[in-house]
Amino acid sequence: MGRNPSQRSYRNRSDRRTGKICRRRKNAPKPIITGCTATKPPFKKTRIITPPTSIPVVIVGAGPAGLATALALQQYGIYCTIIDNHPEHVVKPGESLPPNANAILNTLGIETLLESPNHNHYVGNTVVWGDGTVRSRYFMNEPYGNGRHLNRIAFETELRNTVQQHNIPLFLDYRLTNITEQEEQLFLNCTTPDGTVRTLKAGFVVDCSGRAAIVAKKMGVKRTTLDTLSAYYCTVPQPGNTLNGMTFIESVEDGWWYAAPIGDNKIIMHFMSDADLHTLKTPDLQYWFQQKIAETQHLNTLIHPDISMATAITIKTATTAILEQPCGPRWLAVGDALCSYDPLTSFGITNALAGGHAAAQAIEKLFNGDSSGISDYCQQQISVFDKSVAMLQNQYKMEQRWPSAPFWERRH
């Protein structure tokens, strides 16, 4: 685990407002309120709990980025509150957590989450890319050992429970709708579970709202999107563990496939392609998806060709994108809100967790009067994104079998 400064809190209302922190007096009450969450209510009796109206740091979004930021801020003794617009977990794609994620999980003190039986060992990748040869690479020689194929809902539930155990307030069904700035404070309008609008006053706001990047958007900052990649995916029963703990990737003429085991004898299959290449009506999706699987050379030999037992096909944007400006004087963005990575990188969750930790370090510096941490954070995030995009381009260029197919032509 990384640095674990002693508990600190705010001396008075003014310090709390500015984010100025001091060591907490022994036996002083904890500078927290207990939040209500959908997963594990802390009170036996039903009580309506609302966040205080004046909060040093408000985190918008309770995905991996928001939860990691909150845990790291608490390591620095900085009081924060998380809000999320959903009343409960939403199903999200993204289940391959590569071995290098272990480092940031250790730093955040949450490495034991991966020991949960909900997640399976992710032992390597089988890739068909470039010349049609099937290549497998195992993680056994990696310094961190295996990665995990996550049960994503369980992972985020466990992460939220950890945040709750640390007494960090988490308010679900709170949707940020607007932000205004007055006298060095941000005023966040949120719709609440009872439909009323509540205004939270924050010294600093962290945008962890995923691709919505709602804080940045409300601050007038745009996102630059580099492609039109979309994911078409479903889960399907697959008795017999045909993928043997591997993530499987196969390129095809109009995109690439990704399949991974997700426990309970099921696999998730994604077809990744550009949205504009397929104009489909919902009733035709299942049939189209099955036809697409049949066109693959290898995937269709690994899975049962009849996908009539599959869940409905979901379509999600999977574009690579970055904010034109990652922060402002009283806000910054973390995770997908700042940079969304092509799922081919399997970097989204790791980036969200690591970004949360780095953002907390920058905020601590800022609260101690040094704004250089924020600019360093922004530069570092942009540099990681640029490097990843360059590596991604190389990876796409390695596939030259369909040079005139629009999907590949756009990426060469």
Ligand SMILES: Cc1cc2nc3c(=O)[nH]c(=O)nc-3n(C[C@H](O)[C@H](O)[C@H](O)COP(=O)(O)OP(=O)(O)OC[C@H]3O[C@@H](n4cnc5c(N)ncnc54)[C@H](O)[C@@H]3O)c2cc1C
């Ligand atoms: C098809 C696909 C496959 C992927 N596969 C992988 C993979 O194998 N491995 C990997 O590491 N990554 C993968 N990813 C990426 C990964 O899922 C994301 O990078 C990760 O979820 C980012 O976490 P986050 O916390 O930044 O955002 P999110 O997980 O999107 O969380 C954002 C939160 O903000 C909340 N929110 C949004 N708007 C508001 C609002 N107005 N008010 C309050 N709350 C709000 C949302 O409800 C949500 O809970 C994949 C992505 C896609 C699209």
